[in-house]
Amino acid sequence: MALTLAQKILKAHTTTPVTDEALQPGAIVNCRVDMVLANDITAPLSIKSLRTMGAKKVFDNTKIALVMDHFTPQKDIASAEQVKGVREFAKEQNIVHYYEGGNAGVEHALLPELGLVGPGDLVIGADSHTCTYGGIGAFATGMGSTDVAAGMALGQSWFKVPETIRVTVTGKLPEYVGGKDIILWTIGQLGVDGARYKALEFDGEAIEALSVEGRLTIANMAIEAGGKAGLFAVDAKTLAYAQAAGRKGDVALAADPGATYERTLTLDVTNMEPLVACPHLPENVKPVSQVKGITVNQVIIGSCTNGRIEDLRVAAAVLKGRQVNNNVRCIVLPATPRIWKQALKEGLVEIMLDAGCIMGPASCGPCLGGHLGILAGGERALATTNRNFRGRMGSLDAEVYLANPAIAAATAVAGTISHPAAL
Amino acid sequence: MKYNGKTLCVGDHIDTDAIIPARFLVTTDPVELGSHCMEGLDPEWIKQVKPNATFLVAGRNFGCGSSREHAPVAIVGAGIPVVIAHSYARIFYRNAFNMGLIPLEIGDEVENIKPGDELEIDMTAGTIANKTSGKVITFPPLPEAMAAILNAGGLAEYVKKQLNA
Numbered sequence A: 001m002a003l004t005l006a007q008k009i010l011k012a013h014t015t016t017p018v019t020d021e022a023l024q025p026g027a028i029v030n031c032r033v034d035m036v037l038a039n040d041i042t043a044p045l046s047i048k049s050l051r052t053m054g055a056k057k058v059f060d061n062t063k064i065a066l067v068m069d070h071f072t073p074q075k076d077i078a079s080a081e082q083v084k085g086v087r088e089f090a091k092e093q094n095i096v097h098y099y100e101g102g103n104a105g106v107e108h109a110l111l112p113e114l115g116l117v118g119p120g121d122l123v124i125g126a127d128s129h130t131c132t133y134g135g136i137g138a139f140a141t142g143m144g145s146t147d148v149a150a151g152m153a154l155g156q157s158w159f160k161v162p163e164t165i166r167v168t169v170t171g172k173l174p175e176y177v178g179g180k181d182i183i184l185w186t187i188g189q190l191g192v193d194g195a196r197y198k199a200l201e202f203d204g205e206a207i208e209a210l211s212v213e214g215r216l217t218i219a220n221m222a223i224e225a226g227g228k229a230g231l232f233a234v235d236a237k238t239l240a241y242a243q244a245a246g247r248k249g250d251v252a253l254a255a256d257p258g259a260t261y262e263r264t265l266t267l268d269v270t271n272m273e274p275l276v277a278c279p280h281l282p283e284n285v286k287p288v289s290q291v292k293g294i295t296v297n298q299v300i301i302g303s304c305t306n307g308r309i310e311d312l313r314v315a316a317a318v319l320k321g322r323q324v325n326n327n328v329r330c331i332v333l334p335a336t337p338r339i340w341k342q343a344l345k346e347g348l349v350e351i352m353l354d355a356g357c358i359m360g361p362a363s364c365g366p367c368l369g370g371h372l373g374i375l376a377g378g379e380r381a382l383a384t385t386n387r388n389f390r391g392r393m394g395s396l397d398a399e400v401y402l403a404n405p406a407i408a409a410a411t412a413v414a415g416t417i418s419h420p421a422a423l
Numbered sequence B: 001m002k003y004n005g006k007t008l009c010v011g012d013h014i015d016t017d018a019i020i021p022a023r024f025l026v027t028t029d030p031v032e033l034g035s036h037c038m039e040g041l042d043p044e045w046i047k048q049v050k051p052n053a054t055f056l057v058a059g060r061n062f063g064c065g066s067s068r069e070h071a072p073v074a075i076v077g078a079g080i081p082v083v084i085a086h087s088y089a090r091i092f093y094r095n096a097f098n099m100g101l102i103p104l105e106i107g108d109e110v111e112n113i114k115p116g117d118e119l120e121i122d123m124t125a126g127t128i129a130n131k132t133s134g135k136v137i138t139f140p141p142l143p144e145a146m147a148a149i150l151n152a153g154g155l156a157e158y159v160k161k162q163l164n165a
């Protein structure tokens, strides 16, 4: 039987050998996991569940990552107490990959960068955007804290084999169009529940030409179509990325020719316009030309979707020599300390500060309405993040638009939603 | 097991930020989380809930968005034992069982349930009797593995029993 990427990776991890036939969509398989992730919001519940389970020890202290990124630097007493609890747990269990403070960053940018997740891995995380690692060819999916606690105790979890929707992307990406636009288009086509219980698999010449960072951006938002995973083949680019992250022994991986897909979407990006997701769902996608001129109070450049170095380069190129509009707060949060340092080295930080941006720490911050840029009633933001649900960034009466870093930077300068070419 | 109560209805694509906004995620206490249940939809919503006598009825893709287990915890904490929906987002569905919340998935039949209807849910018989309209909706029995998790009181208790077995 020809297998999809999802089936191949699950097969390589089953706790007892299975035939291809046992991997039909809908079948339930028990698998070993290579990495188990939780953050400052979800780890406290996982720890509580582990204690209820009576588990004395985690299955492997090198295969658990605890990243304090959502409400850190600790925004208030309650969040500080939560982080303290996780820190104590990490000490008690001798967890090697505990990140808080100067070595912490947004988890889904941090783990691939550190080589803790990589090609062919099976990863579960108590965070819905765990699917990001599909960009480097890992089958990675979000679960709740208690499922993740069971994974921490046992080193395994059960998975329902998903059907796969294939997205084939052809043509050459125009300037100011990137991975973000490919995934917004996909979500617009499928709707926010179109890939429910399913995996997405991306291929085609535009995907081959795309950087690993661009692929991570696409995989990141698979969940916004309801997807269980967003997967990419492992090619020379992926292997170079994994190697640079300090990993060894990774190999190329692709779906079998003739694998069965639930359906195939095709997109030619040649004449594509940048896209914007309008309030209050990521599926409300429109070309930027249709929403230009809408005033905004805040622009956010960062997050696990678009807070990597490539994104900052794109934004800085637009901001260079220009000024952020007086009516806009433009907040830039490089997603990890390493990205911060690189942006500093390349002069991007100086460009951004000169333009009048607020440079913030490597934190989730306002992405989920935690801190560092909360919206008041009636305010409007454009963000490079991944969710624009009502109330996501603050007041229930605020609005969030989602777009790529070039549009975000142009919007910060103009004060209204804008294309960089129109500045 | 039977449950009786009146319905409170919400729409499609109710996300976890609506069920429990992120600013309340600085605790894991069910009662505290329950007091903010649905605050991201309507800050007054919780006032209509009568503990153990209210069912939450939703449209498509209930619980989409984040993986926060605090969402089903908040619903249980508010005293709502059962949610009925057209369909659920994957992570929420899995979390609901793990947290001891019963998520019934009934597709288009959900249109036969209106706000304020009085229901009797019989888990053994697999029926939702709508006493207001007189209609009876049937649902398939829960998968065995899921029923075992619910019966144990959630996944943590379930794994505990497994570890002690």
Ligand code: SF4
Pocket (backbone or CB within 6 Å): A070, A106, A107, A108, A127, A129, A303, A304, A305, A363, A364, A367, A368, A385, A386
């Ligand atoms: S950046 Fe936003 S979406 Fe990503 S992990 Fe943080 S809160 Fe979640």
